[in-house]
Amino acid sequence: MTIATAPQTAATVLQYRDVQKLYGDFVALQGVSMEVKKQQVVCLIGPSGSGKSTLLRCTNALETIDGGEILFDGVRLPKDRTAIRKVRQRMGMVFQNFELFPHKTAIENVIMGPSTVLGLSDEASRDRAEALLKKVGLADKAKNYPANLSGGQQQRVAIARALAMEPEVMLFDEPTSALDPETIGEVLNVMKALADDGMTMIVVTHEMTFARRVADHVVVFERGEIIEQGPPKQIFEAPTTARTRDFLGHLGWDG
Amino acid sequence: MTLDWSIVPASAGALAHGALITIALTVLTMAVAVPCGIVVALLRESRFKPIAFLATCFVELFRNLPIILVVYWAFYVMPVVLDLSFSPFVTGLVALCLNNTAYNSETFRSGIRSIRKGQTEAALAMGMSEGQAFRKIVLPQAWRRVLPVLATTWVTLFKDTSLVSVIAVGDLAHTAMQIRSQSFRVIEMLTAMAAIYWLLGYPQAKLADWIHKKFGVTE
Secondary structure, rough: OOOOOOOOOOEEEEEEEEEEEEOOEEEEEEEEEEEOOOOOEEEEOOOOOHHHHHHHHHOOOOOOOOOOEOOOOOOOOOOOHHHHHHHOOOOOEEEOOOOOOOOOHHHHHHHHHHHHHHOOOHHHHHHHHHHHHHHHHHHHHHOOOHOOHHHHHHHHOOOOOOOHOOEEEEEEEEEOOOOOOHHHHHHHHHHHHHHHOOOOEEEOOOOHHHHHHOOEEEEEOOOOOEEEEHHHHHHHOOOOOOOHHHHHHHOOOOO | OOOOOOOOHHHHHHHHHHHHHHHHHEEEEEEHHHHHHHHHHHOOOOOOHHHHHHHHHHHHHHHHHOHHHHHHHHHHHHHHHHHOOHHHHHOOOOOOOOHHHHHHHHHHHHHHHOOOOOHHHHHHOOOHHHHHHHHHHHHHOOOOOOOHHHHHHHHHHHHHHHHHHHHHHOHHHHHHHHHHHHHHOOHHHHHHHHHHHHHHHHHHHHHHHHHHHHHOOOO
16 A cells, blocks of 8 residues: 655656766766656665665765766756765765764653754754654663664664754665664655655665565666666566566565 | 971972872873874874874984973973973973974874774765764774873873973972972981882772783773
């Protein structure tokens, strides 16, 4: 049951044009072009090392690109450090290894962005953090340190932390890859709820069921290239390229 | 051989004063060498290569010279070459600070490097500046990790302050040696000196052990 399907006319939030990324001689991205519309959930799938995460990290300039361009809200990603900070404040990022700050409690992790970066008052930051922890179902764990939370709980705090900046787009970099199987569901549920609320999301994932049920658009990567993209129905039920069929076949995916 | 221990209580006042100087040297050296160590560690990691190179030279120079040589150098050479001359106390302090800054910078550098890159990335991704990410995320974590090493450095430093006695700083070692040579009570004074250093040093070592236990284990 998908609720929020982005209308075709929705504004483009992110546009990638012929993006290239090199690590020395290794070509991580070779001419990637795609776009993400407002309220769309775009899932990036493909084998490990195929460039999905690299593209995500280029999106908020944790990595710089070597060719092509990335437009955010119609504007090319800036090179200037202060300008790039402004862009990052409008994007939330969730990491594979959570990267919660271990010396801060759950709620302090969430407060940090609004108070340090946005300059909100202590009270406003705390109110926002409490509401978000409630939203991800962890109001009762506010005072726990990350070390005293399960992986799934840590990742939900990390999602709350990213949301605290009230981002226009959320970037998820394999958010469930480091989790025990029994805690994957709770994180995917939070992400699904976020998608239903109309959040624009790019999700690098190996969770094909999630991609199939939640994504509006699926992009298949292989060796730094997009080999196929389209609605999940097309990708999973009638892939047009042999390479997509191969990839899905290797996962044991049979529709 | 007759021993006359009365020299020890008779010199109590002078020895206590010497002990205070020793403690002051230790505290002041650390107060300077900890922040300076952080700065030098950051300079070594600087993107600007000449700065990183100079910081490396500083560290490798002072880390690999015997402290006593640095003490002599500060006392005899610094006034001539740099036209800087201080009291023996400040001169000794400068020498100890140079050595300890070099050591502490290495301690901090390894501590900072031990913090996963993902932590900085998470901070940057939420829009923090690199300075904020360092101060609010990396340094507090690195600090916890290096605390046990700093505690050990402290205990070593407390004993090493005795090296400044060669330039007549009135620390515990120098004071005790002075009384020894005036009274010829060699065994008594050396024993008293050992006892005082040990009594002052032992609690510090125990405190360092406690810090190791409390902060040494990570994740």
